[in-house]
Structures are given as C-alpha cells and as structure tokens.
Amino acid sequence: xxxxxxxxxxxxxxxxxxxxxxxxxxxxxxxxxxxxxxxxxxxxxxxxxxxxxxxxxxxxxxxxxxxxxxxxxxxxxxxxxxxxxxxxxxxxxxxxxxxxxxxxxxxxxxxxxxxxxxxxxxxxxxxxxxxxxxxxxxxxxxxxxxxxxxxxxxxxxxxxxxxxxxxxxxxxxxxxxxxxxxxxxxxxxxxxxxxxxxxxxxxxxxxxxxxxxxxxxxxxxxxxxxxxxxxxxxxxxxxxxxxxxxxxxxxxxxxxxxxxxxxxxxxxxxxxxxxxxxxxxxxxxxxxxxxxxxxxxxxxxxxxxxx
Amino acid sequence: xxxxxxxxxxxxxxxxxxxxxxxxxxxxxxxxxxxxxxxxxxxxxxxxxxxxxxxxxxxxxxxxxxxxxxxxxxxxxxxxxxxxxxxxxxxxxxxxxxxxxxxxxxxxxxxxxxxxxxxxxxxxxxxxxxxxxxxxxxxxxxxxxxxxxxxxxxxxxxxxxxxxxxxxxxxxxxxxxxxxxxxxxxxxxxxxxxxxxxxxxxxxxxxxxxxxxxxxxxxxxxxxxxxxxxxxxxxxxxxxxxxxxxxxxxxxxxxxxxxxxxxxxxxxxxxxxxxxxxxxxxxxxxxxxxxxxxxxxxxxxxxxxxxxxxxxxxxxxxxxxxxxxxxxxxxxxxxxxxxxxxxxxxxxxxxxxx
Numbered sequence: 312x313x314x315x316x317x318x319x320x321x322x323x324x325x326x327x328x329x330x331x332x333x334x335x336x337x338x339x340x341x342x343x344x345x346x347x348x349x350x351x352x353x354x355x356x357x358x359x360x361x362x363x364x365x366x367x368x369x370x371x372x373x374x375x376x377x378x379x380x381x382x383x384x385x386x387x388x389x390x391x392x393x394x395x396x397x398x399x400x401x402x403x404x405x406x407x408x409x410x411x412x413x414x415x416x417x418x419x420x421x422x423x424x425x426x427x428x429x430x431x432x433x434x435x436x437x438x439x440x441x442x443x444x445x446x447x448x449x450x451x452x453x454x455x456x457x458x459x460x461x462x463x464x465x466x467x468x469x470x471x472x473x474x475x476x477x478x479x480x481x482x483x484x485x486x487x488x489x490x491x492x493x494x495x496x497x498x499x500x501x502x503x504x505x506x507x508x509x510x511x512x513x514x515x516x517x518x519x520x521x522x523x524x525x526x527x528x529x530x531x532x533x534x535x536x537x538x539x540x541x542x543x544x545x546x547x548x549x550x551x552x553x554x555x556x557x558x559x560x561x562x563x564x565x566x567x568x569x570x571x572x573x574x575x576x577x578x579x580x581x582x583x584x585x586x587x588x589x590x591x592x593x594x595x596x597x598x599x600x601x602x603x604x605x606x607x608x609x610x611x612x613x614x615x616x617x618x
Numbered sequence: 619x620x621x622x623x624x625x626x627x628x629x630x631x632x633x634x635x636x637x638x639x640x641x642x643x644x645x646x647x648x649x650x651x652x653x654x655x656x657x658x659x660x661x662x663x664x665x666x667x668x669x670x671x672x673x674x675x676x677x678x679x680x681x682x683x684x685x686x687x688x689x690x691x692x693x694x695x696x697x698x699x700x701x702x703x704x705x706x707x708x709x710x711x712x713x714x715x716x717x718x719x720x721x722x723x724x725x726x727x728x729x730x731x732x733x734x735x736x737x738x739x740x741x742x743x744x745x746x747x748x749x750x751x752x753x754x755x756x757x758x759x760x761x762x763x764x765x766x767x768x769x770x771x772x773x774x775x776x777x778x779x780x781x782x783x784x785x786x787x788x789x790x791x792x793x794x795x796x797x798x799x800x801x802x803x804x805x806x807x808x809x810x811x812x813x814x815x816x817x818x819x820x821x822x823x824x825x826x827x828x829x830x831x832x833x834x835x836x837x838x839x840x841x842x843x844x845x846x847x848x849x850x851x852x853x854x855x856x857x858x859x860x861x862x863x864x865x866x867x868x869x870x871x872x873x874x875x876x877x878x879x880x881x882x883x884x885x886x887x888x889x890x891x892x893x894x895x896x897x898x899x900x901x902x903x904x905x906x907x908x909x910x911x912x913x914x915x916x917x918x919x920x921x922x923x924x925x926x927x928x929x930x931x932x933x934x935x936x937x938x939x940x941x942x943x944x945x946x947x948x949x950x951x952x953x954x955x956x957x958x959x960x961x962x963x964x965x966x967x968x969x970x971x972x
Binding site: 349389392393397398399400402403404406407410411412413414415417418420421527531532535536538539542577579580582583586587589590593594596597598616 | 624947
C-alpha cells in the first residue's frame with residue numbers, strides 16, 4: 312500500500328489549496344479592474360460563518376454554500392460603497408472590512424463554537440471517489456472542481472472576451488475607459504462582487520469542508536496569503552493555480568511532518584512556514600524584476616471619480 | 619437631485635466633526651444591528667458608550683486599555699501620513715513583549731532598579747527589529763510592507779506559542795503554557811497608589827505630545843507629510859522616501875514594542891498564549907479616529923478603550939457576547955471612512971435641467 316501515502320498527501324494538498332485559489336482568483340479579477348480590496352480575510356470569515364450557520368440550521372451544505380457566497384458579496388458591497396461611491400482610501404477600507412469580518416464572524420459564530428455540520432461530500436460515486444488511487448482525480452467535492460473550472464473561465468474571460476478586455480481597460484486606464492463611455496464604477500462594483508462571492512466560498516471551504524466544526528478566526532490569515540498569491544501570479548490565472556497549489560503544499564507541511572513522525576522540529580515552527588514562505592516568495596518576485604509593480608494593473612488602488 | 623461637489627479646500631470643520639458624526643452613526647447602527655440580533659440594542663449601546671464614563675471606578679480601566687492603543691496608534695499614524703502602511707503592529711507588539719520578557723527571565727534572580735529600564739529598552743528594540751524587516755524589504759526590494767508586516771504578525775504569534783510552551787515555560791507552573799510571573803523589580807509600577815493606573819498611561823500621554831511636536835513643529839515631521847502627500851515634490855525637495863520609510867517603520871515598531879512590554883510587565887505580569895489581544899489592529903482604528911493627529915489619537919484611544927470596557931459591561935447587563943465589541947469597533951471605522959467624504963466633498967441640491 313505504499314502508493315496510498317502520496318495519494319493522501321495529494322488529497323490534503325488539494326483541499327488546503329482550494330480556499331486559497333478561490334479567494335485569490337476573486338481578488339485577481341477585482342485587481343484587474345483596478346481595485347485593491349485588502350478585505351479578503353474579512354470576506355472569507357463572513358462566508359465561513361454564514362455558510363456554517365445556514366448549513367447547521369437547515370442541515371443542507373448546499374444552502375450553506377449559497378449563503379456563504381451571498382455573505383461574501385454583501386461584505387464586498389460594504390467595501391464597494393465606501394471605496395467606489397464615497398472614494399474612501401482603499402487600503403484603509405479593506406483593513407476595515409477585515410476587522411469587521413473578524414468581529415462579525417466571531418459574534419455570529421459565538422453560539423456555534425464546537426458545533427459540527429456534515430462535511431461537504433465528494434461529487435463522484437463511491438466507486439471512484441474512494442478508490443485508493445483514482446480518488447486523486449475523482450475524490451473531491453464540488454468546490455475543488457469549481458475552482459479549477461473558474462481558473463480556466465476567468466483566464467478565458469480576461470484574455471479572449473470583450474467584457475474581459477473592457478474590465479482590463481478599466482484597471483489599466485480608468486480615465487480613458489470612462490472617456491470612451493465605459494461605466495468604470497459599475498464595472499468595478501461587479502468585479503468586487505465577484506471577488507466577494509469567491510472569497511465567501513473560499514471561507515466556507517474552511518467551515519464546511521476542511522474542518523466542519525466552528526472555531527473562531529478559522530481562516531487564520533489565509534485571506535492575506537491569497538492577496539500575496541495575486542502578486543505572485545503577476546495577475547495571471549494560470550500562475551495563480553500553480554501558486555495556490557504550492558502554498559497548499561507548504562500548509563500541509565505541519566500535517567505531513569506529524570504523520571512522518573518528525574519531532575525535532577517544533578509544530579509552532581512548522582506553523583510559521585506558510586507566512587515565512589509568503590514573505591520569501593514576495594521577495595523573490597521583487598528580485599526577479601527591476602521595478603516593483605511592473606505587472607500590476609496601472610490604476611490599482613487609485614480612486615476614480617468622473618467629475 | 620443630490621450631487622457631490624468637490625471642495626476646493628478640505629473642510630477643517632468637517633475634519634473635526636466627522637469623527638463625532640461617525641460615532642453617532644455607529645451608535646445608531648449598533649442599536650439597530652444588536653436589536654435585530656435579539657439583544658436589547660438600546661441598553662447595549664448605552665452600556666458600551668456611556669456607562670464607562672458614568673462609573674468612576676471604570677476610569678482606570680479605560681486608561682489601562684487606552685495606553686497601549688494610543689502608543690501603537692501614534693506610530694502607525696506617523697507611518698500612514700507618509701503612505702507607509704504598517705499593519706503588523708500586533709507582531710511588533712508581541713516581539714516587544716517577548717524581548718522584554720527575555721530580559722526578565724535572564725534577570726530572574728537579580729534585584730536592582732535597572733532591570734525594568736533594561737526590559738523597556740529590550741521591548742523597544744524587539745519591536746524595532748520586527749519592523750525593520752518590512753522596512754528593509756520595502757526600501758531595497760519594493761516588497762509591499764502591508765503584506766510582510768502582516769505575515770510577520772503570524773510568525774510572532776507562533777514564536778510566542780513556541781516559547782511559552784517550550785523553553786520559557788515556568789518550571790513551577792504545573793505545566794501551564796506560561797512564563798514565570800515577573801518579580802517586583804520587573805513589574806511596571808502603578809502611579810496611583812492602590813489603583814490599576816500604571817506607568818504606561820502617563821508615558822503614552824507624554825509620547826503623544828512628543829509625537830505632536832515632531833509632526834507639527836519639526837522639519838522631519840514636515841518631510842514625512844510631504845512624502846505621503848506628494849512623493850514627486852518630496853524628491854525635488856530633497857526628502858528621501860527611503861529614509862522616511864525606515865524612520866516611520868522603526869518609530870512605529872519601537873512604540874508598539876514598548877506598548878507590548880508595558881502590557882507584559884503591567885496587566886499581564888507574565889507571557890501567556892492569551893497575550894495577543896489585537897491591540898495592534900484596533901490601533902489602526904484609533905489612528906484614523908484621531909485623524910492621524912497625535913493629539914486626536916489620545917481622543918481616539920479613549921473612545922476605543924471605552925468600547926472595550928463598555929463591551930465587558932454589556933456582557934453582564936444585556937448578555938451581549940464579547941465578540942460584539944470587535945464588530946462595533948469595525949463599524950466605527952466604516953462610518954469614519956464614510957463620513958470622511960464630507961471633508962473633501964459637499965452635498966448640494968441641484969434641480970435637474972430638463
């Protein structure tokens with residue numbers, strides 16, 4: 312049964328990567344439209360708690376996922392109104408959204424601490440999803456497949472479709488896009504909403520798939536890692552997929568070391584690994600090119616007003 | 619129809635008024651939200667915002683909670699002014715406490731007046747060292763200090779866990795993950811006999827005045843503001859953005875580190891896994907509520923400290939969960955950012971031209 316060990320490692324890796332991939336992909340679209348939403352962690356927590364609360368109350372994981380998506384969108388809309396309509400500083404507003412998400416999720420979740428829900432189930436029949444080897448391909452839940460489809464979809468949308476081109480134009484040069492007659496603000500609202508929906512789903516992946524038991528702040532900073540992944544990906548969905556799976560691997564280090572019986576390295580040191588890896592990766596990205604933000608959309612983080 | 623008009627100059631009136639409007643709106647929204655959640659919203663908001671003022675025995679608590687918030691926010695605000703977004707103050711706060719505790723553990727069987735100052739120095743250096751990492755990466759490699767400073771917070775938290783569970787665990791502590799209690803020479807003295815009011819509170823107020831003098835009365839403060847507002851002009855004027863980044867991050871690291879040491883040597887009296895309490899993040903709200911002005915920050919620190927103390931009161935009076943405080947504080951920041959629009963814009967009523 313030696314082949315089973317790598318299979319189970321791969322399974323954990325894919326599961327750990329999926330919420331990162333979802334949240335980062337949503338943020339990538341928002342950033343492509345020129346919006347820097349630092350509230351990913353907050354939107355994920357809103358999604359995580361809404362998903363859990365609804366799944367717990369209705370007994371349906373599916374309803375939970377839908378609720379998580381809408382919670383993510385609702386949280387994103389608070390950001391959008393402040394950052395787009397009221398032209399508040401995007402960095403500050405994003406931070407506010409994260410602080411809000413931490414507070415709201417722990418307030419709503421206070422009654423659920425320690426409660427459990429049914430874990431998100433694999434899509435394919437047991438013959439495939441529980442096969443010792445084939446489960447690497449067929450053993451996942453809906454969100455794993457959805458995240459992969461979305462990577463391809465977003466990549467196609469941004470590169471090959473007219474709306475995708477317009478969205479990029481809004482992110483690269485909002486003034487010109489406005490002059491041609493594109494609704495800059497409306498497009499940015501839509502991009503932020505998309506980012507919120509995916510962050511919400513990513514958050515729900517923690518509470519409904521990874522650890523189907525409510526705990527305070529269960530995303531543990533993954534939203535911030537998702538933000539770093541967007542930088543790592545140079546705003547390209549394909550590279551985002553690679554980055555998310557690399558980070559999934561780093562994040563499962565702790566589990567793998569435990570499974571392999573590693574005792575000489577403290578678990579706390581292993582728990583630092585994803586955060587240190589993020590810093591290392593951001594540093595290497597910067598070493599790789601002369602100017603820091605060469606690939607970033609030109610209008611990223613800048614407020615826009617038509618008048 | 620209603621229309622936004624950009625003001626030619628930011629409104630000084632609104633600059634001062636908008637935090638008060640934001641507080642009012644937060645109280646109103648809080649009442650609605652808490653009522654919708656099935657709590658007595660009116661009394662909840664009353665407990666959070668008013669009771670702490672009305673009960674003199676709570677004033678010391680406000681000071682104890684407010685001092686670290688003010689100290690950390692002072693540093694953050696100086697950075698924010700220069701467009702340096704240190705959001706990892708929580709990590710610098712933890713590292714300050716760790717460094718200071720290191721000195722405390724090393725001097726455990728010694729006595730002397732110099733021990734506490736040595737701990738304070740270690741706290742300052744610990745916070746500075748942790749802030750120096752994002753400063754270096756930002757200046758040399760253009761890596762976003764937002765992400766690095768934040769990532770380092772998670773690293774600091776894990777380092778704290780490692781130390782209190784491992785090498786620094788109190789040998790006489792019944793295997794609890796915590797360090798020894800600090801000795802009399804290591805504990806922060808109180809300045810009011812028989813109260814909780816410790817040395818950190820007057821220090822925070824003095825630091826606020828020094829920060830105000832620095833920002834308003836010195837060339838260095840002026841340079842920081844110019845770098846933040848007009849980077850190109852700053853370059854022409856010979857103000858170095860790199861030096862500003864270093865200076866603002868080191869200052870805010872030092873202040874957060876000192877706040878961490880004060881908290882460890884004061885209210886905590888030791889290091890435990892409960893030490894990271896989020897002051898580093900709440901201080902961001904304090905900085906904005908204080909309009910990034912050191913004297914305003916004293917006001918902001920008091921308001922946020924009141925919400926902590928009031929949050930505890932609301933727990934007992936209307937059974938509002940402790941977590942509500944966090945959401946309330948975040949709502950305050952949202953409202954503040956929203957009302958900020960009034961500083962730069964005014965609303966005018968204009969009849970639509972047919």
